[in-house]
Amino acid sequence: MEFIQEKTSVWERLQQEDRPIALYGMGDGADKILRVFADKGIKASTVFASDEFVRGHSFAGFRVQKLSEVVEQYGEDIVIVLSFASQRPELLERFYELDARFDLVAPDVPVAGGGLFDLDFVHAHADEFQRAYDWMADETARQVFSDIVNFKISGKIDYLRHCETDKDEVFRNILKPHGHECFADLGAYNGDTIRELLSYTDGAYDSITALEPDKRNFKKLSRYAEESLTGKVELVQAGGWSEDTVLTFAAKAGRNSALAKQGIPTQMRSLDSVLGGAPCTMLKLDVEGAEHQALLGAQQTIKTHHPRLNVACYHRNEDLFDLPALLKEFDPSYKLYLRHHPYVPAWDVNLYAV
Template sequence: MDFLSLEQSVWRRLQEETRPIALYGMGDGADKILAQFERLGIRASAVFASDEFARGNLFHGFCVRKLSDTVAELGEDIVIVIAFASQRAEVLQLMYALEDKYDVVAPDVPVVEGPLFDEDFVRAHQDEMQRAYDLLADDLSREVFLDTVRFKLSGKMEYLRHSESDKDEVFHNLLRPTAEEHFSDLGAYNGDTIRELLHYTDGKFASVTALEPDRRSFRKLNEWASANITGDVTLVQAGAWNEDTVKCFTDQAGRQSRVSGQGKETQMRALDSVLSGRPCTYLKMDVEGAEREAIAGAEKTIRQYAPKLNIAAYHRSEDFFQLPLLIHALQPSYRLYLRHHPYVPAWDTNLYAI
């Protein structure tokens, strides 16, 4: 398949744009997009925020205004660049409503530092992308794959909406958890994905093993688990890795805490070491770009038990096609699925292996 034929690059389009370009949002995403603008010679004309956050503060030298003030200055014939991420339904509706009136794009920048998903990237990875696409087990997975390519190239939100599905579809049709699950949760955060599993098993489980490196998130996880679940529960304040070691870790008290070149020294553990041969029937990984290392650290478990897998496949530009190839090499018996759950940009795009 010629993946390059699916859409035009949003970056090239913005380079050629003659209308004013206004960024919607501040923070890490906007930082990354403006860095690419500078690299590619793209000029932003304004930055605006939702009305409750527009206080006239400065961001990269721009006075952050309301959309109405931005339009009053630049006119309605503008290009709006969404520069933040959200899964909240009310925020997504605001984003989609902008499309009804303006030319809106949401350029894809990787969560973890790495190459952009542009034409050169697609040319370099065409063969891998084709092999991953051919491995997918159902039509929806293949549509998610193509829409992910289309979105990452074009920045058009319509592609995210076209093939999205909710978590109920995954849990009822693919994962189908039971009361006998031995659940391993890598990147357990505050216990949200443990609660998610228990919602579908009427609160029952065989065992839970959870790793979370961030100290404040781990404290919340421990407090919640102590108050709400009993049984075979093992909580480990550590990050998931390919071996037991110590790494520097950003201490951001949230989902984007990750291994870094600087930060707080943090214990890292291989799941195989933590479990020491104990069973695992359902394994979830959302480890902020360290999925390859976490998979390597769970290799024995995956080969021996073939647990159902739920793996974040969006932190790096290549995750949605390289992680399926990696899992297939470890356990060829798996049926592989991709699903995108409501989010802008293409976050919460996950690989499921059954």
């Protein structure tokens, strides 16, 4: 795999580090990183947060500090481990400033599923990675694929900055929406993707079918539809899955609500069942790690109608090669494009198929 540039994983680097290691951020991402630290014998020295979030509290046994306090205590020769995700421009700029001033890494921990995206994982799936890379339909997609893999190995955010593109490029050059779309949105959240699509069609469409499992998100979606949509719209309070069933769901009322061992029993639906053979010209899936299952539940729709697809491709370690393979199995004629939109770490990596 000639596109692999990195030969040392971020975890190996941190194991060998003798400088102070400062975690930037708190929450689920930091918890996951600290669990890997414990497993690999990596010692964190401190935790800091953005100044506006420092209130004299503690996290994981550390008193949460300001960066200025960390520098006063340890100096500037430290390693900063970024442990939360953001797409907000002001935070991205802060990340870039920290990267220029310090040695900063953003270790990749999966949003869903287990394991680590390290060199062992890459080598174990070398043939699958190479096949997926070779399927990419343009040079930009191949560059994104390479940069995302190298970022996930190394934690170096320069790779993410190098392969960022704006969503406008996707809509205008790849998806090319028109005013007669039959749009299916799995993981519709509050209607944000519907609004985004309709901004390119002057509000015109033939039909919209939207699935959203979270109760509070579904209320927001329903309110948006009542206030802004006037055509054929079907809203379903359910998650996208391979079949119609009930699964346990962690209701967080946010974009990252996901399947869990404990939570609320939630209706799941296959798109094939919901549509019942009705046409679909464009399909978006962002179902927090259930993309493989949701695609299985949409395979008849895909095989029959060949919709253009927008599939989140960053929740699980295997998504980069597994999801392209599944689409090619359903319909070998699909042209596949990978794009990364501004986000640190490697979230908002999407597979587009036309």
